[in-house]
Amino acid sequence: MDKVRDIFSYFAAAMSIFALLGAVYQAFNDQKGSALTLGTIFLVGALIVFLPQVEFIKTLGVEARLRQTVTEAVATLASVRRLAEISARASYLTIAWGNRLGTPSARDKQSVLDDIDAQLSDLKVTPEERAIIVKPWVAMIKADFFFLYSRVVREFATIKASDLTARIHATQSREAQEASMAHSDLITPWSNQTSKFGAMERLERKSLAAVIDEYMPAKGGWLSEKELATFETFKLELVRLNDNCAKKGGYTPEASDYYDRYKEGQNDKAQAKQLWEASR
Structure with a gap:
C-alpha cells in the first residue's frame, strides 16, 4: 500500500x-x-x-x-x-x-x-x-542588444545611400556621382561579409562590445570618422545597459524600457535618423 x-x-x-x-x-x-x-x-x-x-x-x-x-x-x-x-x-x-x-x-x-x-x-x-x-536569459538579452544595434546600422546605411542619391538628382554633378559610387564600392564587401556574420556564436564567446566592433566597418570604410564616432557613443550606451543586466541576471527597468522603446522596425528607422542627424 x-x-x-x-x-x-x-x-x-x-x-x-x-x-x-x-x-x-x-x-x-x-x-x-x-x-x-x-x-x-x-x-x-x-x-x-x-x-x-x-x-x-x-x-x-x-x-x-x-x-x-x-x-x-x-x-x-x-x-x-x-x-x-x-x-x-x-x-x-x-x-x-x-x-x-x-x-x-x-x-x-x-x-x-x-x-x-x-x-x-x-x-x-x-x-x-x-x-x-x-x-x-542573460545570453538572450545580450543578443537582443546586438541585433538592435545591427538593425540600426543597416537602417543608417539605407539613409546614407538615399542621401547620396538625392544629391545626384539635386546637383547633377560628377562629384555627387563619384561619391555615390565610392560608397557602393565600400559598402558592398561589408554587406557580403556581415550577411554570414554568425552573431550568436560570437556572442557565446565574446563580449557585446567586442562583437559589435567586429561587426562594424573599419576606419576608411563606408562610414566617415564622424559617423563612426557617433556609433561608438551608441555602442557604449548599449554596452552599459547590457552590463547592468548581466550584473542583475535579467533586464533592469532602464534596459527593458529602452529595448521595448526601440525594438520595433519603425523605431529602428527613427533611431538611425537620430544618429544620422547627430553625425552631420
Whole structure:
C-alpha cells in the first residue's frame, strides 16, 4: 500500500510540474483561461503531494507537527528546493527563447522572472546556482542588444545611400556621382561579409562590445570618422545597459524600457535618423 501511495505521489508531483510550465507558457501567449486552469491543477497537485505529510496545522501554518523525522523533513525541503530550481530553469528557458519576434514586452517578461527570483531567494538558492538558471536569459538579452544595434546600422546605411542619391538628382554633378559610387564600392564587401556574420556564436564567446566592433566597418570604410564616432557613443550606451543586466541576471527597468522603446522596425528607422542627424 505504501508503494502504491509513493507511486501516486510521484505521479502527482510530475503532473504539477508540467501544469506549472504549461501555465507559464499559456500566460505568455495570452491564454488566461487555460493558464488559470493549469495553475489550479498545479496547486491541487502540490496539496496532494505535500499535505498528507503534515499531521496537523494550526492557524495557517504557524504551528505544524510533521510525521517525518527531522532528517526526513530536511530531505523533503531539499526536494522542494530542487523542484523549484528545475521549474525556474524551465521558466527562464521558455521566456528566453519564446516569442522572440513579438509580445510580451521585455518589462513584462522580467516582471515574471523577478517573482521567480523571489521564490528562489526564499528557498535559499545560492547565487552560483541562480547564475546557472538565468544564464540563457542573460545570453538572450545580450543578443537582443546586438541585433538592435545591427538593425540600426543597416537602417543608417539605407539613409546614407538615399542621401547620396538625392544629391545626384539635386546637383547633377560628377562629384555627387563619384561619391555615390565610392560608397557602393565600400559598402558592398561589408554587406557580403556581415550577411554570414554568425552573431550568436560570437556572442557565446565574446563580449557585446567586442562583437559589435567586429561587426562594424573599419576606419576608411563606408562610414566617415564622424559617423563612426557617433556609433561608438551608441555602442557604449548599449554596452552599459547590457552590463547592468548581466550584473542583475535579467533586464533592469532602464534596459527593458529602452529595448521595448526601440525594438520595433519603425523605431529602428527613427533611431538611425537620430544618429544620422547627430553625425552631420
